[in-house]
Amino acid sequence: xxxxxxxxxxxxxxxxxxxxxxxxxxxxxxxxxxxxxxxxxxxxxxxxxxxxxxxxxxxxxxxxxxxxxxxxxxxxxxxxxxxxxxxxxxxxxxxxxxxxxxxxxxxxxxxxxxxxxxxxxxxxxxxxxxxxxxxxxxxxxxxxxxxxxxxxxxxxxxxxxxxxxxxxxxxxxxxxxxxxxxxxxxxxxxxxxxxxxxxxxxxxxx
Numbered sequence: 001x002x003x004x005x006x007x008x009x010x011x012x013x014x015x016x017x018x019x020x021x022x023x024x025x026x027x028x029x030x031x032x033x034x035x036x037x038x039x040x041x042x043x044x045x046x047x048x049x050x051x052x053x054x055x056x057x058x059x060x061x062x063x064x065x066x067x068x069x070x071x072x073x074x075x076x077x078x079x080x081x082x083x084x085x086x087x088x089x090x091x092x093x094x095x096x097x098x099x100x101x102x103x104x105x106x107x108x109x110x111x112x113x114x115x116x117x118x119x120x121x122x123x124x125x126x127x128x129x130x131x132x133x134x135x136x137x138x139x140x141x142x143x144x145x146x147x148x149x150x151x152x153x154x155x156x157x158x159x160x161x162x163x164x165x166x167x168x169x170x171x172x173x174x175x176x177x178x179x180x181x182x183x184x185x186x187x188x189x190x191x192x193x194x195x196x197x198x199x200x201x202x203x204x205x206x
Contacts, residue, residue, distance in 0.1 A: 008189070009045060009111065009189060009191070010045075012043075013043055013045055013046055014191040016042070016043075016046060016076070017046070017075070017076070017079050017109045017111075017191060018107065018109060018191060018192075018193045018196075020037050020076055020079050020080050020083070021054050021079050021080070021082075021083035021107055021109055021196075022083075022107065022193070022196045022197075023037075024079075024080045024081075024083040024084050025083050025084065025087045025096070025101065025196075026101070026197075028084055028087065028088060029096070029097075029098045029101055030098075034084075036077055036080055037076050037077065037080055039074055039076060039077070042074070042076050045075070046074065046075050046076040047074045047075070047076065048074065048075060049071040049072065049073060049074060049075070050071045050074075050075035050078060050111055050112070051067065051068045051069055051070055051071045051072075051078065051111075051112040052067055052068065052075060052078045052079050052082055052109060052110060052111050052112065053065060053066065053067025053068075053082060053086075053109075053110040053112070053149060053188075054066065054067060054079060054082040054083045054085075054086045054107070054108070054109055054110075055086065055106075055107070055108045055110065055149075055151070056086050056087060056096070056104050056106070056107055057104065057105055057106040057107075057108075058100075058103050058104055058105055059103070059105055063093060063096070063104060064085075064086035064087055064090040064092075064093055064096065065086055065090065065149075066082050066085035066086040066089060066090050067082045067085075067086075067110070067112075068082065069112070069138065069145075069147060075111065079109055083107075101197050102197050102198070104195075104196055104197060105194060105195060106192055106193070106194055106195075106196075107192065107193050107196040108151075108190055108191070108192035108193075109190070109191050109192070110149055110150075110151070110188040110189070110190050111188060111189045111190075111191075112136070112186050112187075112188055113186050113187045113188065113189075114186070115138065115184040115185070115186050116184065116185045116186065117182075117183065117184055117185075118183040118184065118185050119183075120183055121179075122177065123163060123177050126163060126183060127159040127160055127162075127163055128159075129185075130159050130162065130163075130185075132153045132157060132159065132162070133150065133153045133154075134150055134153075134187060135150060135185050135186075135187065136148060136149050136150045136185070136186045136187060136188060137162070137163070137166060137183070137184070137185060137186075138182075138183070138184040138185075138186070139163075139166055139167060139170055139181060139182070139183060140170075140181070140182045140184075141170075141172075141178055141180065141181045141182065144170045144171055144172070145170065146166055146167075146169040146170035146171075147166070148162065148165070148166050148169070149188060150187060150188055150190075151188075151190070
């Protein structure tokens with residue numbers, strides 16, 4: 001497992017989040033009752049309202065990524081729902097099938113920090129304020145909104161490309177700018193597991 005120091009969950013809490021995400025997907029694949037995790041047995045940190053994303057990857061690349069930007073339910077429940085959304089409701093992909101689950105090479109949970117507004121009078125000023133590899137970014141304007149998680153810096157190391165690709169994701173032109181555009185920065189704590197299907201089986205045997 002690997003984590004970045006932002007929310008500062010401890011190791012058992014990180015493990016619980018991963019196990020919850022894997023279980024949510026596997027129960028759906030098995031056609032079992034989708035009972036949410038028991039919050040009464042969870043630590044206080046996992047019962048707190050928080051926003052998260054769950055990302056699935058295969059050897060071919062991204063296989064699903066869904067999440068929430070604003071805290072609206074307990075972190076444990078948020079991860080439960082987002083794991084299922086990433087596997088079965090990401091519109092960029094067909095719903096995950098049981099045979100394909102074994103090909104998922106990585107499952108990652110990203111827990112978002114609180115938003116920090118950025119005041120920038122130009123795109124150039126915004127670019128200078130960003131910390132590559134660390135900052136997640138939200139751009140919103142007149143009902144449209146898009147975000148890039150900090151992990152996107154692995155593919156887009158250049159600040160200019162990062163911002164312009166995010167604008168295009170929102171449906172704007174690459175050179176779009178508005179004086180009243182809202183800019184929000186956040187960071188994440190990431191915890192991941194390799195070969196989640198096999199890892200879950202090893203835990204059951206153990």
